[in-house]
Amino acid sequence: MLDSIKLGQNFLINTGVLEKVIEFSDLTKDDCVVEIGTGMGNLTGYLAQYGGEVLTFEIDPILYQKTLQELSSNSNIHFFNQDFLKVDLLQILAPFSKYSFKVVANIPYSISTAIWYKILQIPVLWTRLVLMVQKEFGQKIMAQPGEKKRVPLSIIFQMRYQVQQRFEVSRGSFRPMPRVDSVILKCLPRAYPPDINTINRVANLAQGFFKQKRKKISNLLRPIIDPLIINDAGIPITKRPEDLTNLEWIRLSEILTQTKEVEP
Incomplete structure (x- = not known):
């Protein structure tokens, strides 16, 4: 079990919280549920009871054998x-x-970002995601334009899903007890989300710009394109990366892609 602790797995043992997760998941026998981090199987059993099929992933061979048995x-x-x-x-x-595909999981906190990117970039529009995450990470996922906690993942995830914080979970609900509190996020698909190619294009652009997030868009664009072209397209170049709306990010990525396509 020490390997699991190294991987950032904290096992949810609070029955009341487990029942809340199931409530927010709105499972039926028509659902195939993906769980990331089987752990001790505490959540897995509930998923099997209420869902149709459960696909549960556990990297630790000892925990895998224990829950399998x-x-x-x-x-x-x-x-x-x-x-x-x-x-x-x-x-x-x-x-x-x-x-219908859903993801319901208490994901390992140490690899949260990588897991969220994988969930997002699979060309499947999940009908619902209910994920337990570190509170600070949840604040980043939910951060709106102009908020300091906004990161590239905030932008691209919100393009495809509406994110709601449903419940705060104290650190005492886990074993071993983490040093941070957690939140349960419920994510529902948007009616008209951008396709995966658009998501990847915006992700690459945002990741580059956020490396210099204190610079204004005009300064970040100058080596690439005349900033006035972007300004004339309705994207304020006096903003910083964290200030752009999701639609502005999509439009900016489209213009830059078109510019590359017409270059000799």
Whole structure:
């Protein structure tokens, strides 16, 4: 179990919180649920009870064997002793295409950003995500234009999903007890989200600009394009990266892509 602690896994043991997670997940037998980090299987059992099929990933071989043995009577749980970040998730999901796909998990905090990027960039529009995250990380995901905590992941995730903070969870609800409090986020798909190509284009642009986030957009653009072209397109070049709206990021990425395409 020491390996799991190194990976940033803190096991949720508070039954009341587990029941809240299930409530927010709104599971039916038509759902195929992905869980990242089986852990002790505390949440996994609930998912199997209320959902249709459960695909649960655990990288720690000891925990994998333990939960596999304890929950083996649940024929709708599919255990994977694999690194979620390295699996071909589309291939794994393919046999379950008749189901609606959801992600419900208490994800390892140390790799939260990588997990959220993978969830986002898979060409599947999840019908719901209910994720337990570190409170500070949750604030970043929810940060709006102009807020200091806004990061590239805030921008691209909000383009595809509406994010709501549903519940704060104290550190005493976990073993081992983390040094931080947590929140449960519920994410619902937007009616008309941008496609994955647009998401990736904005992600690459935002990641570059946020490396110099205190600079104004005009200064960041000057080596690439005449900033006045961007200003004339309705994107205020006096703003900083954290101030741009999601639509402004999409428009900016489109203009820069078009400019590259017409270059000799």
